[in-house]
Amino acid sequence: KYLREDDISQKCRDLLPSLPHEKGWISPSLYQYQGLWVAPKLLNGILACQEHFRAQETDVLLITAPKSGTTWLKAILFCLPNRAKYSGSMQQHPLLTQSPHDLVPFLELKLYFGQEIPNLTSLPPPRLFATHLPYQSLPQSVKDSGCKLVYLCRNPKDTFVSLWHFANKLRSKTTSGIPLAECLDAFCRGVSPFGPYWDHVQGYYKASLEMPERVQFLRYEDMIEDPQVHVKRLADFLGCPFGEQELRDGTVDGIVRMCSFDSMSMLEVNKSGKLSTGQETESYFRKGEVGDWVNYMSVEMGERVDRVVQEKMDGSGLKL
Ligand code: A3P
Numbered sequence: 001k002y003l004r005e006d007d008i009s010q011k012c013r014d015l016l017p018s019l020p021h022e023k024g025w026i027s028p029s030l031y032q033y034q035g036l037w038v039a040p041k042l043l044n045g046i047l048a049c050q051e052h053f054r055a056q057e058t059d060v061l062l063i064t065a066p067k068s069g070t071t072w073l074k075a076i077l078f079c080l081p082n083r084a085k086y087s088g089s090m091q092q093h094p095l096l097t098q099s100p101h102d103l104v105p106f107l108e109l110k111l112y113f114g115q116e117i118p119n120l121t122s123l124p125p126p127r128l129f130a131t132h133l134p135y136q137s138l139p140q141s142v143k144d145s146g147c148k149l150v151y152l153c154r155n156p157k158d159t160f161v162s163l164w165h166f167a168n169k170l171r172s173k174t175t176s177g178i179p180l181a182e183c184l185d186a187f188c189r190g191v192s193p194f195g196p197y198w199d200h201v202q203g204y205y206k207a208s209l210e211m212p213e214r215v216q217f218l219r220y221e222d223m224i225e226d227p228q229v230h231v232k233r234l235a236d237f238l239g240c241p242f243g244e245q246e247l248r249d250g251t252v253d254g255i256v257r258m259c260s261f262d263s264m265s266m267l268e269v270n271k272s273g274k275l276s277t278g279q280e281t282e283s284y285f286r287k288g289e290v291g292d293w294v295n296y297m298s299v300e301m302g303e304r305v306d307r308v309v310q311e312k313m314d315g316s317g318l319k320l
Contacts, residue, residue: 009044009115012043012044015043015047016031016040019031020032022037025167025183025186025193026170026193027039027040027041030191030193033046035134035136035137035196035199036134036137036195036196036200037191037192037193037196041113042108042109042113045107046108046112046133046137048108048112048117049108049111049112049133049139050139050140051139052117053120053139053141053142054121055144055145056125056127056147057145058125058126058147059125059126059127059128059145059147059148060077060127060129060148060149060150060238061149061150062077062129062130063131063150063152063204064130064132064151064152064153065132065153065194065195065200066163066192066193066194067154067166068152068153068159068220069220069223070132070152071264072100072223072261073150073218073223074100074101074128074130075095075100075103075264076234076259077104077128077234078094078095078100078104078128079095079255079258080231080234080238080255081126081238082094083246083251083255087251090258093258095258096267097269099269099273099281101277101281104128104130105129105130106130106131107129107130107131107133107139108131108132109132109277110276110277111129113277132194133194134194134200134204135207146214148215148216148237148238149204149207149214149216150215150234150237151204151205151207151208151218152218152220152223153204153217153218153219153220153320154219154220154221156197156198156305156306156309156320157297157302158220158289158290158292158293159197160184160187160192160197160293161292161293161295161296162286163183163193164180164296165286166283166286169283170283180296180297184297184301184304184305188304196312197309198308198309198312201318202312202313204217205217205316205318216237218230218234220290224290227256227260228252231256232252261285261287261288264285265285269281270284270285
């Protein structure tokens, strides 16, 4: 899908030959642009959204490295500002029939993925978008606008294992699987979709320290441990805090339950649906567990990832 040459803009085609490239995980190759590794078709979307996306102050942008729990946080983010609208009619809630990926669209992977530039100006505030772009590659208007950024990171070993499964799932449609050891080598060299992983996480961690009122930095593992606390914090951060009544009547628990892995992965739309971009929705729900890497990697492999990530992040104050 990412490789249909005719979908690649002239601008992108002119740029590609000058970029370093490596073997890809899902598409045959990954190209390095502004320090990040992406498939050629995605570069198209990145260039288009960098040029055309105009952020508004009231926008909320969810940012993740792939497989950090984006689907989950998209669902939660959708629920928070929209909760009053559906409080009396939960059976009408859009999350019951639509994928979080269609409710909170990616900029580069969906809205700016094709040749047409979307008109997003008429969407009502707060507009919710998502992106996998690292901080240094965000469209300039995102940095200038004062909009809110929510960043979710996940343990690198679990992120890696989830990504390896996902890559194999998408590859199996067209070609053979890719061995874990090969992916691990690439991951540890920084060559993974939207990688290097450590630059991605570090960029937003730094931004969250410098601009805490604009950037909220969350961890998948903390959310799993105490989702209620983090959902409440997120609502405060977004400027839609839970009121006394909501705190008493179980609204927070309701959102946590509705967005949980168990609830979401049981829904027909997430079991057998297709996204408007073509991917099968079930590929976004595998296990949703912390520490699953031990079932796929040796202790030595795990130590290698930890060592590389800690070396690269040395001095950042961030422990993953
Ligand atoms: P695993 O492959 O470890 O199970 P992304 O949404 O960024 O693509 O990340 C996908 C990962 O998040 C997968 O991890 C998936 O199972 C997990 N996930 C999806 N929905 C979730 C939810 N509601 N709660 C917790 N984890 C979820």
